[in-house]
Structures are given as structure tokens and as C-alpha cells.
Amino acid sequence: MSLLSVSELTVAYGDHRHAPAVLQGIDLDVQSGEILGVIGETGSGKTTLARTIAGLVPARGGRIEFDGVELSALRGKGLREFRRRGRLQLVFQDPLRALDPDLTVAESIAEPLDAAGTGDRAERAERAAKALEAVGLGAELGDRLPGRISGGQRQRVLLARALVTEPRLLICDEPVSALDAANRAHVLRLLLDLRDKTGVAVLVISHDLQSLAGFADRVAVLYQGRIVEQGSARQVLDDPQHPYTQRLLAATPRLRALTSSPGA
């Protein structure tokens, strides 16, 4: 059974019945320990997809199932309890805005544990320190404020905060698009290592094919609110079927060379 199973998901903004759909009939599955890349241009609905699965945007139709729980049916207390278990975490796109500027790094990372009331203060601090270490940052960073660390560090702090509850699925919205090449490689490497070590599944949303090549196991292409193509990364990147994917690939010459070469 899939870890995450999305079927016939439709999302529209606005209350009225005829509001245009942002996502239409989305079917997606993520297996345990799998990295699924969802690629799409600005306005394709990819961020909405991440936010809907996380439960920040209500779905108009369809089902979202996670680990046997029907997420789309959870409300109020049930939803809060599910969230406090921290099995599914969303890593926001912009770490600067997703971290409270008045909380120290350690406080932010411990927040999911605080919210769930896990352990005592010392235990939470210890787990936060471990999470910092797991993303390759020193514990001394814990006392700093988000405004006082670099963008790459912030991105990793965000990751640490998501990992502190030992989730089974991470949804990453453009985890590297704000980073320079060096930091980009670092964060992707980190996610791969984490997957290998902990078996966490990753749903990564990106507009950048390049960052998915050699990283995602499977790729789904989102275009105008629909998934127009999905398959193994190699299959989609080497032999795109949908005209949009073909155009997207044609616009990324470096990537073609990379993925066609056997070593990539």
C-alpha cells in the first residue's frame, strides 16, 4: 500500500461554485522511502498541491490518504491530533518567512515537539540539537535568530524542524530554488542521505527540472492544474510524451546532456 495516495483531487479558490479549478483530477502515489518530484511552471498549481496535501488548503473533491488515514476527511480535533504526531511535514519554500524572526533556531526546531507536548523541556532541546546535527549544522547555531544566519543555513533549519518529529513523508516546496549552486547540491545530498538512513519519503515540488535529475525516483509533470505525465525520472526526462514536457526539456539543454549520459 502506498504511503500517500491522492486520488481525483480537485481544488478551487473562492467560495462560489463556479470558481475556476486550480487543480483538477490529480492522482498521485508516494511509496515509503520514495522521492517523487512534481514539476510545473509558476501558476501550474504545484504549491497549491503541496499546501492541499498538508491540509492548508481545503480540497473541493477527491481523497487524500496517508498511511491508511483519510486526511481529507479529518477536521478539528482529529486533524490536530494527526498533525501533532508529526508523521507528515511540509517544508515551506521560503525559510525566512516560515521561521518566526523572534524565535531562536533551537526554539523554532523544537516547536513541533512543544505543540505536541512531547517529553520535557530538556528532552525537546536535546532532540532539537540532534535534528540540527542531522542537517549538518552545529548545535551552537541553536541560539541564533533566523535573521542572523545565512540562507542555506535557514533552509537546513527548516528541514531540521520538519525532521524533528521523525516524519514518514516530507513535502518540500521548492527546497532549493532560493539557494546558490553549492547550497543546492548540499541540501539535495542531505535529503538523499536522510531517505537512505531513515526511509522517509519525499514529495518534492520544483519548477526546475535540473534539480530533480539524479535526485527524484519518479517525476510527475503538472501543467495547468493537471498531471499530464508521470513515470520514472529516467523515462520522463529521456523520453517525454506530453508536448509540454518536451518543450520544458528542450528549454533545458544542459539537462539533456546530463541525463542522456549514462553516469548521470
Place this chain on the structure above:
Amino acid sequence: MSARRPGAFRRALRLTSARIALGIILLIVVLAFFGGVLAPQNPLAQNTNVVLQGPSSHHWLGTDYLGRDVLSRLMAGTGRSVAGALEAVGIGLLLGVLPGLASLWLGRTYEWISLRIVDAFMTLPYVVFAVAVTGFFGNSLIAAMTAVGVLISPLYFRVTRAAALGLTRTQYVEAAELFGSSRRRVLRTHLWSKILPTLAVTTAQALASALLIVSSLAFLGLGVEPPLPTWGELLSSDLDYLAQQPWAPLFPGLLIMLVAGALNAFADAIRDTGTTQVVAADPAEDASAEADEPIAVGIAPVAQPVLRVEGLRVTVNGGGTEAVHGVSFEVGRGEIVGLVGESGSGKSLTCRAVTGLLAPGCALSSGTVELLGEDETPPVDLAALDRAAWNKVRGPRIGIVFQDPASYLNPSIPVGKQLVETIRVHDKTLSRTAARQRAIELFASVGLRDAETVYRQYPHELSGGMAQRVLIAIAISGDPDLLIADEATSALDVLVQAEVLDLLRGLVRDRGLALLLVTHDLAVVAELCDRVLVCDRGRIVEQGPVANVWSELVGAES
């Protein structure tokens, strides 16, 4: 809870003005408690030998009509004056902040009802209401200031509600929600520290106003219990002896001004040193962290969008500084959207970027600006147009009206001829006579009476309102889908402004135009717009239907 940023107060106190203001405020606090004790003489002791004397070594500020020492009376009166102001502000805080925070939990019905109540209270004038209330409860300062407190509470309500609701849209609050945090926890961890400075600013300002109101009421004789002094009572009794002692009202007047000024200066300092949200990262660190998805405040898709701006960023100083940080919005057909903000908020830069009229040194650094046509027409990417292509867009697709019509009209050519030129640029097949006929029709359609005469007039012969109408006629002569009015009515007097706004409304209705109205005038927005976008420090911080945003705006801007 270690290593927090220095609090709002500590940061404010780095300013000299704030330190001076705080000094004055502390002095007043001391006087409020110990004024009667510290007074050099008994403030109630009468001495008929020294009635209405000027300042002397014995009586520094002179004496009043009963020979009492003015300085001592001022010092002794501080307590009662300040207590009245504190009472009003305390009641305002209590009645305003709690219901304001309750907006976080309670639904739309609560919001609607509370806003209506607040609206009703906001229409009541402080002093008159206070006087009316004392009509029921007798000549009591406590009753009067309770009444003032009730009237101050809407201010707190709005400020608190706007801050709380604004913060709940931040990603870190969303994240907290995803961790399963309760609202109360979110309030404690994330919101409280950011609302407090706002409340401090509001409180300092409210205290200054309340002090003036206490004094005004005492001046009117309200709550005065002779012979006990208050500042306002001193002021009014001084006025009775104005002929003998013209300088006397100066002292209580100056004191009231000084205190109100210090409170306001302190409030300004807290606000200016930055409250929340904007994080000053080390500039040396990567700027790429900011270069990201644009801020999206309740993005509402528009039914039939004509203009779509996404992630617009504009740099100034030759690319050195970014002044617009990822602005996104849409304007739909038949819709009037207001883009409001103070000068320097980035609204004009946004407008200029959209119209391709950025000044030298400014550049559109990223983002898309799309002009969407009907059905099959492909969208035009305005960000990529060159000068020649712009000329095909400005006029037939986008009409633009600026603040100062006179400077956009050629002073040496009759306005009719200028319009004919524009018409014939867009439609080269049109004959001269047909173009003239069309120009006169256009003039008539923008409400210029006697269009034939106007046709022959030079710009200097027209009033400001008429010139603006001419410019609007020129702007719509190409039958555009989108009209952009950049402070188009700001230079006009109120009556003419109302007429021009009527005209714009009519044009949107009759021609199905999309209208983007860039203005700093909230009244214009309230009057005309369907939706409003609020620009602040290069970001759109608020958007929504006018009715929704309006109440929050008034709170925030007051």
C-alpha cells in the same frame, strides 16, 4: 527563551528623541505620584496679598486670582489629569484588545457584528459623548473618562484585530498550525511579541489624546472639584483673567503640549525603529534567500483577468537596491482595483513597471507582467516589450492617466488636435474629419460640456479638472482594455475629484474597462474601488474587497 532580539522599547531608546521623550514621561509619572508633596508651596493656600502676580523668585510661574502658586498647582494637578487619561486608556485597552484577539477564534458573524458596533462608536465625538454621559452620572471625571475609554476601545480593537489577522497569514503561523499548535499557543509563541509594540504605539498615542481630552473636559468645567487643581481647570481659570495676565494660560498649555508631544514622539520612535516582520539579515549574506516566491496575501483569482502581475521585482539605483519585492495581483474586466500605499511604498514603481515607464536607473528585475486578451488572443508579456512594441500596447490596450495632466499636454497645440493625433496614430485609416468627429464625441463622453469649444482650446485655457478629462479622453481613445490611473485625482479639488471619479466609474461600467487606480488617498479607494491592494515597503501586504480591507486599514493607518 534566550538570545531574543532586543525588545521594541530597547531598540527605540537608541534614538535621542525617544530618550528625551521618555525623560519627560518619567518626570510626569513622578509628578503624578508626588506632585502634591514636591510642590514648593501649598497648592491650595490662598494669599490675597499676591493675587495675579507675574513670575518671581518666590512664585516661579506667578500666582493666580486667589494668590495661589501656579507652579505648585500645576504640579499638584498632574496626578488627577494623568489618572483620568490612564483610566480612559485602560478601559479602551481592555474593551478593545480582548475582542480584537477574539477575532482569531470567532467566525464571520462575530466579525461582522463587532465591526458594525465599532463603526457606530467611531462616529461619536469624544468630548460631546463624555459630556452627554456626565449628564446621567453627574459631574464626575471618572464617568466622563469611562465614556472616553469606551470610545477609545474601537481603536484598540482595530489595531489588535488587524495585527492578529495579518500575522495569522504568515508562514510561520501556518507552520505552527501544521504542527497541531492550538490557537492559544500560536498567540503566545508567535503573535504576542509582535502585537505588543503595536499596542505600545497605540497606547502612547491614545494617552496623549486622552490627556488632551481630560484637559478639554476640565476646561469646560467637567469633573472639576474646586479647589483641587487639574491642568484643564488651570487653563480655564487663567482665561478669565486674560486681560490682567495674558501670559498665564501659557504654562498649563505648554505643559499639556509637552506631555502630549513626548508621548507621540515616543510612539513614533517605537514605530520607526521597526516593530516586526522585516528581518534585517546581514546584508553581506546571500540575498538569494529573499529572491523567492512573491508574498501572496490571499490571492484571489479574478474572473476575467486583463492584467496579471506575478512576482514583480523592481530595482532602483541602477540595480543596486530592490524596491519592489515580488508583487502579484490581477485586475479583471469591469473591475476597479485600488493600489494604495504611502509614498515610497513601491506603488508608483509597480505602476510604472506595469506601464513600461520606469525612470532611468530603475529596472524590472524579475517577474511577469501579462496583458491578457479575450479568448484566443495570446497574452502579451509586458516585461519583455521594447520601445516600439510598447507603442502598440499603450493606447489600444492600456490607457494611462497621470496626476498632472498639464505636463502631459503640449501647451502650444489645441487639445482637440492633440486628441486627433492620438486617434490617427491608432487608426491610420481614419480621415481627418472623421477623426475630428470622433474626438468631439470622446470629449463629450468624458463629460466636457461644449466639446466643440474645448476642441479648439489650449491646455492653459482649461481648468485642472477639464485638463484631466482631456487626458482621460486621450487615454481611452484607443479603446483600451485596461486603464491605469496614477494619482489621477490627487491634484484636483474635492468637488472636481468627485466628478472625475464618477466619470471613471461610468467608463468602467459602460466600456467594461479594467481600472487600476494608484492612489494614496483611502477615501478615493473607499469611494470607487471593488478591490484594494495595500502596498507597503515594496510588498502587497493586504488585498481583498474594499469593505473587508477598509476597516483594517483605518485601524492601521490611524
